[in-house]
Amino acid sequence: MNYKTDVCIVGAGPGGALLAYLLAKQNVSVILIERHQKIAKAFRGEHLNEVGEEILKKYDLYSKIEELGLLAMESLEYWENGKLLKKILPDPKIGHLGIHVPQAHLLQVILGEAQQFPPFTLMTNTKVIDLLMNDEERILGVKAMCEGKEVTIESRITIGADGRYSTVRKKAGIEVSKIKHGYDLLWARIPAPPGWEPSIKMALIDGFQLSLFTQAKGYIQIGWNIEEGSFPELRKQPFTTFIEKLIQAFPILDRSVKENITSWNDFVLLDVYSNFSETWVRDGVAFLGDAVHTMTPTGAFGLNSAMKDAECLAQIITPEEINKLDLIQCETERKKEIEKLQKIQIEKEQNFATQFVIYS
Known part of the structure; x- marks a missing residue:
């Protein structure tokens, strides 16, 4: 045809x-x-930033997407050893630090x-x-x-x-x-605990970035940088030792992590470049x-x-x-x-x- x-x-x-x-x-x-x-x-x-938001509003799409569900990030936080180190709030003119769509x-x-x-x-x-x-x-x-x-x-x-x-x-x-950027990325998604505010939270674990992105409908997306090419060897190590580092960085996630990330198979590996x-x-x-x-x-x-x-x-x-x-x-x-x-x-x-x- x-x-x-x-x-x-x-x-x-x-x-x-x-x-x-x-x-x-x-x-x-x-x-x-x-x-x-x-x-x-x-x-x-x-995640939309102000560029994407502006485009969707310009062509009368944003409000329709908003009706289905999106979530504006209210803060960017840096945590260390389970404690908040610093918190960044959005420019009032923009009103958010990213929007999960x-x-x-x-x-x-x-x-x-x-x-x-x-x-x-x-x-x-x-x-x-x-x-x-x-x-x-x-x-x-x-x-x-x-x-x-x-x-x-x-x-x-x-x-x-x-x-x-x-x-x-x-x-x-x-x-x-x-x-290549020297790291790969492990993705996982877990339910957010009660009272979790729409935010992006960061921690430093073993010299690598750990990021938590709040998602619409009550979820958290975990993005965990690991050394490039290291996942095959990492999988040979005890899973609980690895996951405890996540809980130590964000103690409030203890229950949700243990209930929803129970093996290496609960992570998706992204080849970052x-x-x-x-x-x-x-x-x-x-x-x-x-x-x-x-x-x-x-x-x-x-x-x-x-x-x-x-x-x-x-x-x-x-x-x-x-x-x-x-x-x-x-x-x-x-x-x-x-x-x-x-x-x-x-x-x-x-x-x-x-x-x-x-x-x-």
């Missing part, structure tokens, strides 16, 4: 979904494809709004297997497997919004520089988000940066024209911002331990 559209977006994460919505709203025909059957797949980078809520609203516009089509359970190219190697769309059948989607431009392992980027032959591509645009294709600039979890920039990429692209793609020079200008603008944010991430990671030094 053959489809034709103005824009084919590969990847229905927040960046791809937002771009599809903004384009459809502007009467640009768009097909958004997603390899998973269900859109609300597991996702761990769910479950990805299911975010995508439900964005895609629900997009489906009100006839130019929008969503194809799930659809996996890209190749790119369509002409003799001059201009990309003309994608070849995909949809519900077990091969389809082609011809488009004026293809957008790679398919994450750090981007198939579109690889098929387009675009290189990416990978930067950032990457950056010098090429975000070529004939017939453009990229956004993790496909060309994977961020580490530090500072929660990833989600917000992908949404900003999407907004930039939406402002230059019209039903009448897709100008390569405009795409390159968007690329240049966004690359400068991403390079700055990735440097900030490295600085935050390198200087994290200094937050626990109290000067008299």
Whole structure:
């Protein structure tokens, strides 16, 4: 089966979904494809900063997401040996230190709004297997497997919004520089104890960062940095010795931790790295988000940066024209911002331990 559209977006994460919505709203025909059957797949980078909040409010999405449930962080705290060392409150003009937005809520609203516009089509359970190219190697769309059948989607431009392992980027032959940060990350989620305030809490354990992010619906997400490549050996050690360090850092979590983290299998291991591509645009294709600039979890920039990429692209793609020079200008603008944010991430990671030094 053959489809034709103005824009084919590969990847229905927040960046791809937002771009599809903004384009459809502007009467640009768009097909958004997603390899998973269900859109609300597991996702761990769910914190908005003021950039993401502003975008959602600008396009009348924020209040609808708020109705489904989100949670503003009221403080950033640093703890040592079970005691509060210092507490940072938000700038009154911003009002929060990040907002937890479950990805299911975010995508439900964005895609629900997009489906009100006839130019929008969503194809799930659809996996890209190749790119369509002409003799001059201009990309003309994608070849995909949809519900077990091969389809082609011809488009004026293809957008790679398919994450750090981007198939579109690889098929387009675009290189990416990978930067390791010296640590891996263990994720876990536990119920918050009674009276837990919406906050981000930090501790320093064995020289590595431990972070607690309050989530909507009464949960806490644990992000525990460990030495890069150390998990296989760590798993050979007694689990209780490891988990006691978490309880010592935050004694109030004693019961919830013991009831909900009972083995190494209750952690999810994330291979932490950032990457950056010098090429975000070529004939017939453009990229956004993790496909060309994977961020580490530090500072929660990833989600917000992908949404900003999407907004930039939406402002230059019209039903009448897709100008390569405009795409390159968007690329240049966004690359400068991403390079700055990735440097900030490295600085935050390198200087994290200094937050626990109290000067008299």
